[in-house]
Amino acid sequence: MPLFWRIFLLNAVVLVTAAALLLGPVTVSTPVLLTEAAVLTGGLAAMLIANALLLRVGLAPLQRLTRAMTTTDLLRPGRRLAVDSQGEIAELIATFNAMLDRLEHERATSSARALSAQEAERRRIAQELHDEVGQTLTAVLLELKRVADHAPPEMRGELHQVQETTRVSLDEIRRIARRLRPGVLDELGLAKALRALTTEFTSPGLSVQHRLDAELPPLGHDAELVLYRVAQEGLTNTVRHSRARHAELALRRTPAGVGLLIRDDGRGIGDAPEGAGIRGMRERALLIGADLTLGPGPRGGTEISLDVPVPDRNG
Known part of the structure; x- marks a missing residue:
């Protein structure tokens, strides 16, 4: 049923009920008695409350859609509204979800071209x-x-x-x-490139430790480059902004693929807005379908986690 007719019929039910009460058991004298005025006032209040409740229930999907529109971030893809109703609102939500699919695909494609050129x-x-x-x-x-x-x-x-x-x-x-140009990545592989990266960022004021799993699933060149660039940007942010004394870089095998973890004991990011470096990491993660999370560590500081899915070659 169209939204207009749904709202119209809800209001019509309330008004017809009120009219039936006035024509039936409820009467009005001239002049209006105090008890009759109280009954009419109560009836009017009940009508308004019922109308408000019915409209709130009917328009709740639109409020969810509005919140989704204001909070959608193309760098955090995959969030969709559930289509749990019928009619015009359900069609609007489905159209919005389809628009997000198209925008995320176009964003990923354009980011891939831009990062390749970079x-x-x-x-x-x-x-x-x-x-x-x-x-x-x-x-x-x-x-x-x-x-x-x-x-x-x-x-x-x-x-x-x-x-x-x-x-x-x-x-x-x-x-x-x-x-x-990380030539060591092409020549020696990801693990040795990350080991050399931690050595490069180690200084008298910052100790960077690494934990790298010996056996990792095979990764493509794009995935290795994204892992290296995210580790490089994460350690760069640690040196420039965190005032940390210790940092840790870990590369481990996960049930879904490979996980990269960068953690420090600095002052954390707090409420600071995400800069170009973090947004660049998110864009790189989108290129390979990886999931990037950034927030406070378990003992303070900042923790960056990148989970890279690797298809099961035996499946």
Whole structure:
């Protein structure tokens, strides 16, 4: 039944009932007696209450749909409203669910293209840093060594200082290139790449430990890259924002596939809004159908969990 006729008939039932009472056992005198006024007032209140209750029941699905519209986040897919009624409201909810399916598919497709282009650009920049800037600095370093060997003793100290500055800059260029393009991931695999990542982020102010399962199910290149990038972004956030002293990175086999866990003992995220880094992690998780959760750890700090499903090849 259309929504209009449902509301109309509910109101009609209340009004017809009131009219029947006035024509039957309830009468009105002229002038109106006090008892009659009390009866009419009570009847009017009962009519309004009944009408409000009936409308609330009839329009409850619309209120659920409104809440879903205001809380839907395409980076947290899969949430749908149950179609537990019939008529126009059920059709509206089904249309909204279909729209979410289409939007999530389009979002995942566009994010895949954008992240693929981003990875290609990172590889290009890393290659240019390694081949152009890195080789140029290496040549400068060798030239400085040659000049320092033939320079007067009073100038050798300054030349050695410039040589050391150039060496530090070369190491920094190589470190940036490694972060842009994780060559170790392609050459040595995910476990060794994550082990090298924890070593890279370990510093005098932060101890990063790793626990990596020896036997993991086979993962595709995209899944390994997403796991590596999420671990990299999570540890970067720990260094920049958490003020943590200890952090832990774990990669383990789960019944559904592979789970990545990053945990620290810092100050946590609190009520801070999600930044570009966290939203980037969520977009990467969507590419491989993974589930990313982020929140406080069991003993404070921040905990990031990424569950990557792996199809059963024996099934």
